[in-house]
Amino acid sequence: MLMLKPPITRLGGKSRLRKQIIEMIPEHTCYVELFFGAGWVYFGKEKSKVEVINDIDKELINLFRMMKYHAPEIERMLEYEFSGRDIFEEYKNYTIDYLTEIHRAVRFLYLISQSFAGKGNHYGYGTNTRPCPQIFYKNVLGDIKERLRNTYVENLSFEKIIEKYDRDYTFFFCDPPYFETAGYGFEFGEKEHLLLRDKLKNIKGKFLLTINDHEKTRGWYKDFNFRNVEVGYSVSNGNSGRRKYKELIITNY
Template structure:
């Protein structure tokens, strides 16, 4: 483990861990490991805020848009940023980009589109995006600031393995005695992530995690079903604030979430 520069998540994302990141990072730091793996990285709300890095780091997301964005930032930073400079924050441009079929775009064009939409979408939603109105902060498409943030992100991603696999496959491939998995799956009874994640998936996840050689930390919303499904593990309650946008943090809803582990040390 060695100290590393933290980086800002490139955009908002539904279920991001902005308000819990400090607590989760402290828990991760206190858990000995040589390999750190995130099967549901999203926009890296925890991964990028960790003050230290492990010798082996793997980020994964089943979303092709997410995996492509991180790959492009790492490998094609200059042409990616060059494409961004033509975009402005406007409802008309947002709607135009949102109507595009990403399958018809180049990798760089697809990454630009995804970052643009996620930075401007209300609540970081992936499905059913709408243009987010901001009354108390500047546009999130400010290339002067964005360029510096993305450069730091590119540097942070340099030693990282980027995967686009099903979470169960990632766990199977990277499990080992020195591996720590941090899991931030879609929340129970919550939509808008862009993938189907039914309750049978949580049950399968619990079964798989019960048999791993490594350790895991799982962050999830508090529902009776989740408590029952993961009852065999150590469960801790934490209070946090749910918001639909960071600008609304002071108006957020206080909720209880769960941190679930297969170790208590």
């Protein structure tokens, strides 16, 4: 199967771990991603009978919803754009309340793809890398649209998604914001992590969770199965921002 590349990048994306994660996915009927982000695992794995992608970021979920239903119009609007600092700042300063859902999706896609580390805050540039060009090409969203066609796209809290979709044939892939790691834009502290742990402890289905290797995260999930992995991430400009981090893959199977 051809692995699709997500149309955006996100902090903590699973590009380097997705092959290993996909190999660990058990048999299931319903596949659920609680924290979708860029969707590296979803876009890389075989289709499941039923698929659900969820994220609390309204703009992110609006983007994928619009790709599902209006990909050609998004491509048409971006076809004559180019990577420019002034354009980036203009999109960044738009008041989204006055934009249509399609315009919001175009704005979000532009900001994420043309910013450093996919954060959407600062215009990304380099002397040995080209600007992210694929969003300006025609017919690049077709495969993404097809992949989303039979997927439920949700914008709810993770606990509500677990309550709605948990069955003995459901598999949850969980990639929450890492503990004590800044830069996600949403509050996800110890309280939220413990709520997630308590919800996962009592599900009927199966789960695979990825989290940074930390004394507390090990303690929270001590009753489950662990796999230790090392992953290299770039979190800032320069070599000092490129290093290996220890992570855990945790399962209840």
